[in-house]
Amino acid sequence: GAVVSQHPSRVICKSGTSVKIECRSLDFQATTMFWYRQFPKKSLMLMATSNEGSKATYEQGVEKDKFLINHASLTLSTLTVTSAHPEDSSFYICSARGRRGTYEQYFGPGTRLTVT
Amino acid sequence: GNSVTQMEGPVTLSEEAFLTINCTYTATGYPSLFWYVQYPGEGLQLLLKATKADDKGSNKGFEATYRKETTSFHLEKGSVQVSDSAVYFCALSGDYKLSFGAGTTVTVRA
Numbered sequence: 001g002a003v004v005s006q007h008p009s010r011v012i013c014k015s016g017t018s019v020k021i022e023c024r025s026l027d028f029q030a031t032t033m034f035w036y037r038q039f040p041k042k043s044l045m046l047m048a049t050s051n052e053g054s055k056a057t058y059e060q061g062v063e064k065d066k067f068l069i070n071h072a073s074l075t076l077s078t079l080t081v082t083s084a085h086p087e088d089s090s091f092y093i094c095s096a097r098g099r100r101g102t103y104e105q106y107f108g109p110g111t112r113l114t115v116t
Numbered sequence: 117g118n119s120v121t122q123m124e125g126p127v128t129l130s131e132e133a134f135l136t137i138n139c140t141y142t143a144t145g146y147p148s149l150f151w152y153v154q155y156p157g158e159g160l161q162l163l164l165k166a167t168k169a170d171d172k173g174s175n176k177g178f179e180a181t182y183r184k185e186t187t188s189f190h191l192e193k194g195s196v197q198v199s200d201s202a203v204y205f206c207a208l209s210g211d212y213k214l215s216f217g218a219g220t221t222v223t224v225r226a
Contacts, residue, residue: 006159034213034214041219041221042218042219043205043217043218043219044160044216046213046214093160095214097212104162106162107152107159107160107161107162109158109159110158112157
């Protein structure tokens with residue numbers, strides 16, 4: 001149980017285009033989903049927290065207009081990188097938390113974004 | 117605020133060697149503590165966790181004990197295998213968010 005999927009696993013796009021990454025909880029309802037960014041040989045940086053049906057809460061320094069997050073249902077959250085630039089190239093990982101009041105997060109396998 | 121400090125790698129070991137990865141934390145309240153493992157090209161998998169002081173988490177031969185007096189949660193394994201090569205992250209929960217350490221890359225040679 002507690003499986004989280006991400007799609008696509010890898011994407012290459014041209015500078016200036018937008019890319020959407022999907023995160024799905026396959027066998028549970030995720031009241032909260034998190035989006036992280038991981039730089040090479042670095043730890044995970046929390047970008048934003050999204051609760052189903054409400055606006056995402058972005059961490060300091062993360063541009064909300066560039067990284068659009070939608071959590072339209074209890075099993076799906078999307079991250080759209082708008083007007084991507086090479087510096088947005090990174091490994092993006094989502095996680096999902098089930099019941100409110102619990103700490104455990106279940107992580108997706110990650111999406112490798114390369115902007116050329 | 118909450119923070120996690122773990123030993124920097126990389127760590128290179130021979131098969132069957134003993135592995136220790138140190139992790140200390142700073143937190144308000146009583147956080148839960150976690151170790152996650154990330155295999156090459158993959159996302160994070162929960163390895164083990166402990167939710168209160170003196171709890172010992174264990175899984176796949178790995179162990180870590182929640183030490184409140186030393187604010188530590190060191191990861192240990194008595195005999196590593198090549199398949200244990202991965203990046204290991206220590207993390208704590210606070211305000212329903214996870215704070216991660218920088219990660220320690222472990223390479224086990226046959």
